Amino acid sequence: MSIKDLFQTADWKKEKHVPVIESPESTAKGVLTQVKVSVGKQIPHPNTTEHHIEWIEVYFLAQGAKFPICLGRGEFSSHGAWAQGPNTSGIYTEPQLSLQFKTDKPGTVSAVGYCNIHGLWENSKELKVTE
Numbered sequence: 001m002s003i004k005d006l007f008q009t010a011d012w013k014k015e016k017h018v019p020v021i022e023s024p025e026s027t028a029k030g031v032l033t034q035v036k037v038s039v040g041k042q043i044p045h046p047n048t049t050e051h052h053i054e055w056i057e058v059y060f061l062a063q064g065a066k067f068p069i070c071l072g073r074g075e076f077s078s079h080g081a082w083a084q085g086p087n088t089s090g091i092y093t094e095p096q097l098s099l100q101f102k103t104d105k106p107g108t109v110s111a112v113g114y115c116n117i118h119g120l121w122e123n124s125k126e127l128k129v130t131e
C-alpha cells in the first residue's frame with residue numbers, strides 16, 4: 001500500500017467529492033493567474049457537523065519538474081457545531097478556495113480535498129504559459 005492509493009478521482013460533474021478547478025487554459029509570464037477550487041459545484045456535498053469537507057490543498061507541478069509546489073491551503077472549520085450541540089449554530093463554511101499565483105513555466109495545477117467521511121479526492125488541470 002502506498003499513500004497514492006488513498007486518492008480517489010472521478011468526473012466532477014458526476015461525483016460530488018471531486019475538487020473543481022477553475023483556472024484559465026493558459027497564462028502569460030509575469031501575470032497573476034487566478035485559481036478557484038471548490039467541492040460540490042455541480043452536485044452539492046453535505047455541509048453538516050457530521051459530514052463535511054475539511055480542507056482543500058492546491059499544488060503546481062512545473063513541466064519536467066520532479067517535485068510539486070504547494071500553492072495554498074484552505075481550512076473549512078465551521079460546520080454547524082455550537083454550544084447547544086451539532087448543527088445548532090446555523091454557521092457553515094463553504095469548501096471554496098481562491099488564490100493567485102505567477103509562473104514562468106507551464107505545468108499542472110492539482111487540487112486535493114478531504115471529506116471527513118469519504119477521504120481524499122483529487123483533480124488536475126493543465127496550464128500553458130505564453131511569452
Ligand SMILES: [Fe+2]
Pocket residue numbers: 017045051052115116117118
Ligand atoms: Fe463526503
